[in-house]
Amino acid sequence: RRAAAELYDEIIKIRPQWHSDDLKKGVIKVVMTSSSSDGPKISKHHTTKDQRKVLADRMKDPEDELKLVIVRDMWLTGFDVPCLHTMYIDKPMRGHTLMQAIARVNRVYKDKPGGLIVDYLGIASDLKEALSFYSDSGGKGDPAITQEKAVKLMLEKLEVVSQMFYGFSYEEYFEADTSRKLSIILEAEEHILGLENGRKRYIDEVTALSKAFAIAIPHEQAMAVKDEIAFFQAVKSRLTKFGSTGSSRTDEEIETAIRQVIDKALITEHVVDVFDAAGIKKPDISILSEEFLQEVKNMKHKNVALEVLKKLLNDEIKSRTKRNLVQSKSLMEMLENSIKKYHSKILTAAEVIEELIELAREIQKMDKEPEEIGLSEYEYAFYTAVADNESARELMGKEKLRELAVVLFERVRQNASIDWTIKDSVRAKLRVIVKHTLRQYGYPPDMQKLATETVLKQAELIADEIINNR
Numbered sequence: 148r149r150a151a152a153e154l155y156d157e158i159i160k161i162r163p164q165w166h167s168d169d170l171k172k173g174v175i176k177v178v179m180t181s182s183s184s185d186g187p188k189i190s191k192h193h194t195t196k197d198q199r200k201v202l203a204d205r206m207k208d209p210e211d212e213l214k215l216v217i218v219r220d221m222w223l224t225g226f227d228v229p230c231l232h233t234m235y236i237d238k239p240m241r242g243h244t245l246m247q248a249i250a251r252v253n254r255v256y257k258d259k260p261g262g263l264i265v266d267y268l269g270i271a272s273d274l275k276e277a278l279s280f281y282s283d284s285g286g287k288g289d290p291a292i293t294q295e296k297a298v299k300l301m302l303e304k305l306e307v308v309s310q311m312f313y314g315f316s317y318e319e320y321f322e323a324d325t326s327r328k329l330s331i332i333l334e335a336e337e338h339i340l341g342l343e344n345g346r347k348r349y350i351d352e353v354t355a356l357s358k359a360f361a362i363a364i365p366h367e368q369a370m371a372v373k374d375e376i377a378f379f380q381a382v383k384s385r386l387t388k389f390g391s392t393g394s395s396r397t398d399e400e401i402e403t404a405i406r407q408v409i410d411k412a413l414i415t416e417h418v419v420d421v422f423d424a425a426g427i428k429k430p431d432i433s434i435l436s437e438e439f440l441q442e443v444k445n446m447k448h449k450n451v452a453l454e455v456l457k458k459l460l461n462d463e464i465k466s467r468t469k470r471n472l473v474q475s476k477s478l479m480e481m482l483e484n485s486i487k488k489y490h491s492k493i494l495t496a497a498e499v500i501e502e503l504i505e506l507a508r509e510i511q512k513m514d515k516e517p518e519e520i521g522l523s524e525y526e527y528a529f530y531t532a533v534a535d536n537e538s539a540r541e542l543m544g545k546e547k548l549r550e551l552a553v554v555l556f557e558r559v560r561q562n563a564s565i566d567w568t569i570k571d572s573v574r575a576k577l578r579v580i581v582k583h584t585l586r587q588y589g590y591p592p593d594m595q596k597l598a599t600e601t602v603l604k605q606a607e608l609i610a611d612e613i614i615n616n617r
Contacts, residue, residue, distance in 0.1 A: 148179050151219045152188045174212050176202055179219035229256035237267040261362055297362035304356035308379050320378050335382045340450035346386050353383040440504045449496040456503045472605045473531040481506050520549055525609055529556045532601045538591045551588045559606050
């Protein structure tokens with residue numbers, strides 16, 4: 148305990164701004180037991196159980212300024228902080244106690260590549276002995292990849308990623324100004340998208356490269372290639388950004404370790420118009436306007452243009468899934484079919500762009516239809532639900548389907564109650580009302596069951612609006 152208190156004093160001599168007497172402030176704290184006989188040097192670090200809980204909560208918050216805690220016989224069990232990444236050990240430990248200690252930093256968290264144990268005592272042999280006893284793999288477990296192995300893996304993955312740029316020269320990037328760097332990244336993205344399964348292969352390989360690099364630093368071989376890896380990461384970031392499904396929770400656009408090493412690469416000398424860098428000159432217009440669609444059509448890099456348009460349309464359609472069930476499903480099917488043709492090489496990137504532009508125009512037409520037939524947004528959602536049937540459209544016609552939609556919306560609105568979507572009795576009542584209304588208006592009998600389910604699903608989508616508009 149005396150050593151812990153003295154270590155604290157030595158650290159704040161170097162970093163006085165880290166100290167704070169306030170429990171809820173300060174970059175560094177001490178967590179240990181104390182007694183009434185302790186002198187002032189130790190007792191000033193005394194904390195109650197509730198106070199230690201406050202410190203634990205601060206440690207669990209990645210945004211909190213508390214980053215370093217000196218611990219003595221505390222927090223070895225029941226202390227779970229996934230973002231914790233480094234442990235400095237200067238106390239002999241063996242067996243179960245040692246395993247408990249290193250377990251504090253081995254939790255998976257976002258882009259954390261692994262836990263780092265800084266060993267001041269030479270506990271490697273004790274650690275191997277503990278692992279051989281406690282490992283599920285019969286003594287073959289390894290708490291983390293060693294730096295030497297990380298460097299080897301990093302160089303292997305660096306070669307793989309470099310080979311994906313065969314025929315594409317990116318050396319100019321490292322001396323270019325910010326605007327030109329963005330242009331080169333765009334050209335590199337176009338190159339990768341032109342490869343067979345290029346996007347997925349590239350993202351997977353750069354992710355593996357980045358994780359190996361994060362463990363390999365500050366090895367001299369890692370530092371020698373940090374700028375090249377920064378470039379690869381920048382291209383990956385673009386590819387991830389314009390993916391239709393977005394990135395997975397395990398990957399950030401740029402891994403934290405790389406940001407720490409190459410943050411100078413993120414500094415810009417002036418404001419850059421990213422729309423200009425992408426070859427799009429009118430950022431202030433609607434993404435579904437004719438002007439914007441023409442800009443995309445005329446982009447130099449067709450693979451990038453396709454990715455941009457696909458991403459924007461995908462987001463536009465997804466935004467409609469909360470309002471119009473049938474319409475969003477139909478549009479998503481059209482988008483997916485066009486992309487399948489591209490992946491199957493039935494159509495070129497330029498040809499698929501034409502199809503997606505037509506899809507955008509179809510969305511424009513759909514947006515005008517509610518006003519043209521005199522329906523509100525929510526009435527129109529019910530209209531698409533009952534009109535999603537060819538025999539109904541032929542038998543009843545647009546005007547009668549329109550009238551049916553208005554009546555359905557009104558009857559559902561009047562009979563719905565708060566939390567009706569989870570109340571079976573109310574749902575059953577609404578089901579009867581919808582069926583009765585469909586029969587009343589002469590809806591095709593063989594399609595009434597499907598139409599009833601579609602109408603109720605549509606009603607669930609806009610449940611809050613139905614209640615709020617009563």
